[in-house]
Amino acid sequence: MARVWLFGEDVDTDQIVPGRYAPYMTSEAELPKHAFIEARPEFAREVRPGDIIVAGANFGCGSSREYAPKALKLCGIGAIIAPSFARIFFRNALNLGIPLFEADLTSVLRDGQEVTLDMSRYVVVTEAGQEYLLKPPPAFVREIWEAGGTTAYFRRYGRLPGQSAG
Amino acid sequence: MGLTLSEQIISHAAGRKVRAGDLVVVPVDCAMGVDSITPSIIDVMRDELGVERVFDPDRIAIIIDHVAPAVNIATANAQAKVRRFAMEQGIRHFYDVGRGVCHQVMIEEGLAGPGQIVIGSDSHSTSYGAVGAFGCGMGATDIALAWATGHTWLRVPETICIRARGNFQAGVTAKDLTLWVEQTLGADGATYRAVEYHGVDMLSLASRQTLACMTTELGAKAGIIPPSGEVAERFPVPEWLRVDPDARYERVVEVDLGSLVPLVAVSPRVDDVRPAAELGHIRVDQVFIGTCTNGRLEDLQMAARILRGRRLAPGVRMLVVPASSRVLMDAMADGTLAVLLEAGATIGTPGCGPCIGRHMGVLGDGEVAFSTANRNFRGRMGSPHAEIYLGSPATAAASAVTGRITDPREFL
Numbered sequence: 398m399a400r401v402w403l404f405g406e407d408v409d410t411d412q413i414v415p416g417r418y419a420p421y422m423t424s425e426a427e428l429p430k431h432a433f434i435e436a437r438p439e440f441a442r443e444v445r446p447g448d449i450i451v452a453g454a455n456f457g458c459g460s461s462r463e464y465a466p467k468a469l470k471l472c473g474i475g476a477i478i479a480p481s482f483a484r485i486f487f488r489n490a491l492n493l494g495i496p497l498f499e500a501d502l503t504s505v506l507r508d509g510q511e512v513t514l515d516m517s518r519y520v521v522v523t524e525a526g527q528e529y530l531l532k533p534p535p536a537f538v539r540e541i542w543e544a545g546g547t548t549a550y551f552r553r554y555g556r557l558p559g560q561s562a563g
Numbered sequence: 564m565g566l567t568l569s570e571q572i573i574s575h576a577a578g579r580k581v582r583a584g585d586l587v588v589v590p591v592d593c594a595m596g597v598d599s600i601t602p603s604i605i606d607v608m609r610d611e612l613g614v615e616r617v618f619d620p621d622r623i624a625i626i627i628d629h630v631a632p633a634v635n636i637a638t639a640n641a642q643a644k645v646r647r648f649a650m651e652q653g654i655r656h657f658y659d660v661g662r663g664v665c666h667q668v669m670i671e672e673g674l675a676g677p678g679q680i681v682i683g684s685d686s687h688s689t690s691y692g693a694v695g696a697f698g699c700g701m702g703a704t705d706i707a708l709a710w711a712t713g714h715t716w717l718r719v720p721e722t723i724c725i726r727a728r729g730n731f732q733a734g735v736t737a738k739d740l741t742l743w744v745e746q747t748l749g750a751d752g753a754t755y756r757a758v759e760y761h762g763v764d765m766l767s768l769a770s771r772q773t774l775a776c777m778t779t780e781l782g783a784k785a786g787i788i789p790p791s792g793e794v795a796e797r798f799p800v801p802e803w804l805r806v807d808p809d810a811r812y813e814r815v816v817e818v819d820l821g822s823l824v825p826l827v828a829v830s831p832r833v834d835d836v837r838p839a840a841e842l843g844h845i846r847v848d849q850v851f852i853g854t855c856t857n858g859r860l861e862d863l864q865m866a867a868r869i870l871r872g873r874r875l876a877p878g879v880r881m882l883v884v885p886a887s888s889r890v891l892m893d894a895m896a897d898g899t900l901a902v903l904l905e906a907g908a909t910i911g912t913p914g915c916g917p918c919i920g921r922h923m924g925v926l927g928d929g930e931v932a933f934s935t936a937n938r939n940f941r942g943r944m945g946s947p948h949a950e951i952y953l954g955s956p957a958t959a960a961a962s963a964v965t966g967r968i969t970d971p972r973e974f975l
Contacts, residue, residue: 412940416920423637492705548707557716
């Protein structure tokens with residue numbers, strides 16, 4: 398089971414990891430401890446691998462800092478579900494291999510609720526058996542997820558995703 | 564059917580005609596890294612991609628601006644690593660502490676030009692649209708891939724066209740136009756899209772940089788102003804780059820510049836925008852003039868016009884951080900700096916300054932800043948219990964004089 402962490406709209410990268418807690422300012426090893434350090438101080442303590450973030454529109458807006466999604470990845474976040482994502486956050490998360498789904502589940506799931514994310518069917522299942530279908534990712538995205546991120550993709554295929562071979 | 568500027572630029576780079584929605588891999592003309600992200604770019608390139616040498620050292624720029632000079636041992640060590648890397652790789656376009664904010668330096672050094680694709684590890688890389696480039700911000704992995712391969716992947720964006728007519732009244736600037744657009748489109752109003760500004764041919768390069776920079780705060784992938792005026796005189800414009808009258812825009816927003824008034828983005832949302840004249844009850848502790856958005860000579864000159872012969876209100880401090888060493892020298896040469904200093908301002912090292920809350924002007928609990936920067940997120944400039952209001956250099960200077968948010972037209 399995965400715990401739902403519910404957030405509102407326009408969660409910006411300064412909420413995910415404030416600039417003052419950048420690995421550049423502190424150290425890489427500290428990064429997962431700084432996820433939502435001011436916006437949601439219990440998050441880093443209580444999050445478990447596989448938990449999912451369910452948020453409102455424009456998740457990840459603001460800075461290009463890849464350490465924001467990286468902090469969430471190091472915390473073990475299994476997926477983020479929001480009606481829309483800021484574009485640099487979307488690229489960064491995709492590159493790191495964190496599954497993102499565009500859907501609005503903020504009004505149907507509660508903070509702290511236990512659910513299962515079935516990645517074989519792209520569906521969220523609640524304990525009561527209620528199912529919420531997610532949009533299956535396009536092939537381009539699936540290939541990156543399957544490789545484990547863009548750098549792993551590059552190592553495996555020797556080219557960028559979307560670039561014709563040879 | 565014609566092409567938008569983004570479609571033209573990406574088509575040219577891809578070597579085939581592409582349209583909004585297409586996914587392409589294209590060569591980049593330049594890929595820029597800043598001090599805060601470059602240590603990660605280096606690690607991703609070497610340790611994760613297994614690539615030792617950059618694809619072309621002349622098409623890479625590295626600029627130390629985010630925490631310049633270093634504020635602690637961690638940043639000093641990180642900057643030393645970046646310097647070593649630039650030296651080992653033979654990167655000529657390496658600009659150390661004090662040269663200025665990356666986006667200003669890139670344009671001053673001619674590293675972004677009309678029709679080019681320029682990507683940067685800073686979100687405000689949309690700034691290169693000021694010279695008619697497709698400028699796009701990305702994270703460490705994307706920049707590392709570009710440094711390794713010379714390429715990046717792009718989804719060709721749809722375009723929202725802002726069509727302006729008329730001209731600004733005195734005391735109203737390009738920054739006020741960007742805030743009006745924020746209010747109109749919202750902070751995610753252009754997510755995944757490009758923005759084009761038409762009808763702004765009379766604007767200086769500096770003002771165009773303000774427009775292009777702020778499209779990032781709409782969520783935009785690029786913000787492009789067709790090269791004309793000062794830009795067409797200073798940069799070579801390729802023949803194929805021009806506004807197609809029958810280009811397809813997702814949305815066209817009309818604006819009469821003469822109807823705009825000085826505007827302010829209210830803490831903590833960049834799209835919560837109100838007239839400065841309605842915010843006179845907000846007192847300010849720290850006024851900051853600078854950044855990639857508004858730290859150029861015309862910005863400092865505008866502030867000096869208001870501050871000449873006046874003093875900062877008691878209890879107000881004012882930090883002025885020129886966007887580059889060239890801006891600093893020009894402002895020194897024409898007397899602008901002297902006016903600001905006589906009024907009680909202090910001058911910081913050219914770079915990002917206090918915009919990101921890491922050094923040089925961090926806010927304490929309950930403090931209120933008026934800033935010419937681009938973001939007012941909670942905690943951005945320091946304490947999460949501080950407030951940040953955003954506006955033009957004119958509004959910033961007027962507010963510094965009265966100690967509360969003030970419409971600059973009272974002083975012009």
